[in-house]
Amino acid sequence: MSEFSWVGKPHPPLKMEGVPKVTGEAIYTVDVKLPGMLVGKILRSPHPHAKILRIDKSKAERLPGVKAVLTFEDIPKVKYASSFRDMPMATSGTLQPPDQYVLTDKARYVGDPVAAVAAVDEYVAEEALKLIEVEYEPLPAVFTIDDALKPDAPQIHDHAKGNIAAHVKYPFAQGDVEKGFAEADCVVEGTFFVPRQVGAHLEPQACTAYVDPTGKVTVWSPCQLTFPLRRELAKIFSLPEGMINVVTPFVGGSFGTRLSLYCEPIAIALAMKTGKPVKIVHSKEEDFSTLETRTADRVTVKAGFKKDGTLIAMQMKVYTWAGAYAARAYLAGPILLMWGLGHYRCPNTDGECFVVYTNTTPAGAMRGYGNPEASTVVEQIMDMAAEKLGIDPVELRLKNVKKAGEPSNLGPCPIESTYEDECIRIGAERIGWWEKRKLKKQEGVKRRGLGMAAMMHCSGAWPLLIEHSSAMIKFNEDGSVNMIINPAFPGTHCWTTLAQIAAEELGISPEDVHVVTGSTDTAMFDLGSHASRTTYVTGNAVLEAAREAKRQLLERASKMLGVSPEELTVKDGRVFVKADPSKGLTIGEIARSTIWDLKGESFNISGKASWSSRYSSPPTGAYFTEVEVDTETGEVKVLKFVVVIDCGRVINPMTVEGQIQGGISQGIGYALYEDYVINKKTGVVESDNFNTYRIATNYEMPEEIEIIFINKPDPKGPFGAKGVGEPAMVGVAAAIANAVYDAIGVRLRELPITPEKILKALKEKEKG
Amino acid sequence: MVRVLTPFEYFEPKTVEEASNLLRDYGEKVRVLAGGVDLLARIRRREIQVEGLVCIQRIPGLDYVRQDSEGLKIGALTTLRTLERSQEVRENYRLLFDAIHSIHSIQVKNMGTAVGNLCIATPASDVAVSLLALDAQMKIAGPSSERSMPLENFYLGVKRTALQPGELVTGILVPPLPKGSFGAFMKLVRTATDIAKVNVAVRATLRNGGCEEVRIALGSVAPTIVRARKAEEALRGTRLEREAVVEAAERAAEEVNPITDIRSTAEYRREMVKVLTRRAVEKIKVEAGVKG
Amino acid sequence: MRGKQVIKLTVNGEPYEVEVEPHMTLLEVLRDKLNLTGTKGSCGVGECGTCTVLVDGKPFLSCLTLAITVRDKNILTIEGLARDKKLHILQKAFLEHGAVQCGFCTPAMLLTAKALLDENPNPTREEIREYISGVLCRCTGYVKIIEAIMSAAEEIRRRGSEYE
Known part of the structure; x- marks a missing residue:
């Protein structure tokens, strides 16, 4: 029998988190409706790069039903960073430079907002946009890293000479790479291109803003980082933070895309102007064309090994294809270096990253934040080295994985726990690695291949970012609690996981944890949902708060029962004497008599805590896959996935499995199908909806998926838990790429691995 | 936006x-x-x-699928789903069934009609490719007269049909299949629910192991769906020997005029016409029990 | 015919008379006129299936259906799936199997699954995969959705009822 009542047991979503989603009652940002609400709409630049010479909005303003038309002249001339200037990279000390205006007078990509209207309905708003006359002076534009770096390339921002948004040296470089390469018995090198990927959440981006007569701003937004959003909005509008309340309704998927700020300031500006609530909802074309995508990167890796497979030197050079604004590319590119160079033990490392502005949609974060990109490159380099060294890929990785206590991938902070080696061994066994590879024949039209990738990620981004969350817990008369938290909830069912943590500590049922959440006014600070941090960081805040509440509960019970608190324990909603379980009180009895104390000693049993994470507990894992490649059509079918995950102790196996299955589908999309196409002449995004940009349907999922949890506790996670949201997809594409090579002997250096690319490569191979 | x-x-x-x-x-x-x-x-x-x-949704008498001596008759309002669930289609016009079955959205099949699918005149239509191989006839009504026209002549270009002002398609007639008739439909897609990069439908009449008659229809490889006539020529009168099949596939690839777009490249499409045409004929051979 | 007119619709068993214009989609009418926001919209090109509702029992894309063309028909939206405060067995199964994450595709998945089970009470895994393939899900990888539908089908057959 488990030592726990709730931790480690599959738990369906709490009623309040799950039921509204199946009955249609869950309110998402797109569903927000307020009396007198107006529709906001954004006029976007049709040019990739253009000066605005003149805007005439008078005709639009005269259209009946139009309540406000705004251009850059009507908006505070304050630059902001869509990914929040106050997200410092703690390690390197760099801060995101604000480089963007709410409405611009110089368009830098097709889709850049140049004006906005508020009108009584969608039809009038659209008509009004057509009536805004904008005279553009088109400027030469650049769409690729190479073009942006040419000496005569047009300058996109005055502050960024040569279109370099950032040049970051690997902050944790060690030893001497040149010496390392000289001492290596085998050096492998390769340049890879990893593409943009779209979050492709189903709920269109939306926002509603309202300014009440006292000047207080309320913003309904699906942003994953509500408190940083509030702070950035305060800066833009020169408001105190307390005068802004960011409300988070249910979120229809986010996957990193919604870490950033989008139409919120436009909605606020329109609401300020009209005095009415204003709601903006993107079309899906607007989403695909203007929301941040995963960055694309050109990555060159050189790795040196000793004969026995020991990695002794590694160097990476990354060119990050940012869009018109640095956005999250500013962090995602440099972090790619850290994932890549920090995964395996290596005494000599060095690297640099150039983040390059182009006249395209801003790029930034998506699930894994640089790690799927790094993994796709480094895990293929590992396979190339294994082949060259004559060592099995599994053995090569086992030789080089880090152990607990060594520096983590994100800096010198020691790894609290890792079972990566165990993950690799178990995964290899479960997929039949050695047997199948021995039997493999490379003949016939359809060829099978096996591939693997090892993975190390993070549970919150400390020490790169401040990882701060808070929680409050208070007991009600009935013995239930209110848990006041605000991590944003993009569908991971983190309320349930956090309720399991609280319930376990408090000896109550998770359904007796009533979650109070959803706005910055309600809850204490929480950085938000990113970097696989909610269970680990907010979970620790919840646990701390629960411990304090429990301390108060037992203290009060001890007075009521006349025993010392140490003699008491709590389980199933009842506090009792350990030595004599018959002697006890229900939590309801204790809570009620504490709130309504006839002796005049009333108080509310409660706990609150802020958790500022200073530890590194990287989740680790291994991905194994078997694929079949049709050598005549180039089609790749993913037959099987085995994922072995060390995410510490698993709090809720049901949701963790769900994360991994979803991660596999996004990873398969990244590896094989998802192609963000920008027209090379016009800069227009051609893959602007689900018909042109293909995400995996259920047919693309492998028939067989095996998920294995190591389930060993981490010393610092709440009940030993580590993060898992992003890790779920980190190694998927790398494993597929390695399996395709195993099947057909051709390595494609650019995702997605499409049939067109495979056939071309096979033909080139034939020609020799 | x-x-x-x-x-x-x-x-x-x-x-x-x-x-x-x-x-x-x-x-x-x-x-x-x-x-x-x-x-x-x-x-x-x-x-x-x-x-x-x-x-036209509420015009009576346009939602039917029935088979009689003239062939299979489909009304202008008959949905893809109705056809997919029709026993006549599934058992007697397998080539059409396979094409419809390959469209993976129940929603689209519940709403979309076969005639509508033909009238939007996309060169990627699975339904049109299979019906071209089946030599379907379009029933067209005009203000003062009715006429019928082979599907083959219906398309003038991308999204352009031979309909005159005032004309609409009221139904489709698929002629009866001769004895010894076999068909195969194949397509390549990016993901399962996508429209085809390339699709191929082959219908052949085999008698005593010989290919008496054959129609090969190709989609997504030219401004309209097309027939691969030279490829058909290479098969007609043969016993579908490997050489003849390879020759036909090569010819089919030469007959098309594909473009590069978001779904695929011209080069790949041309190559795939070859592969799919060969595979479709091979499938027919297996079904018909033709050796070699 | 141009301009506003009143049409009759039966939504979730309730008769409605609603004023529409011909260009208004069923999605707009459900969400904006009838305040039934459980039906979600996303792609607007017939690719994601998010806006699925049942029209006379059949899954339709409400974003590509003009409201005027379905007048006098029976519409079932997600708000009508639970009966007398009791969840449909599919709804329970989706929760119990972890088939719901962000929940944005869930109304469409549930209604599509209901149409499938009405048509075919004992579907194979393959039949489920095919029937739901027109509804995209970005969160779950579909595994638990398929499991939930399999399990609900069995439960409904066993009980002879869609409700507990």
């Missing part, structure tokens, strides 16, 4: 004649609304402008 449709005038004729008159009177300004999947999406995306829609 818009989420709503443009306002338009709406007509709901009660008869084909009434519909035809509306189409004649308003000409290019109006469109026929049947299932609406393609049409309304394109209006929403502002790819086409319309001043009015002629909704």
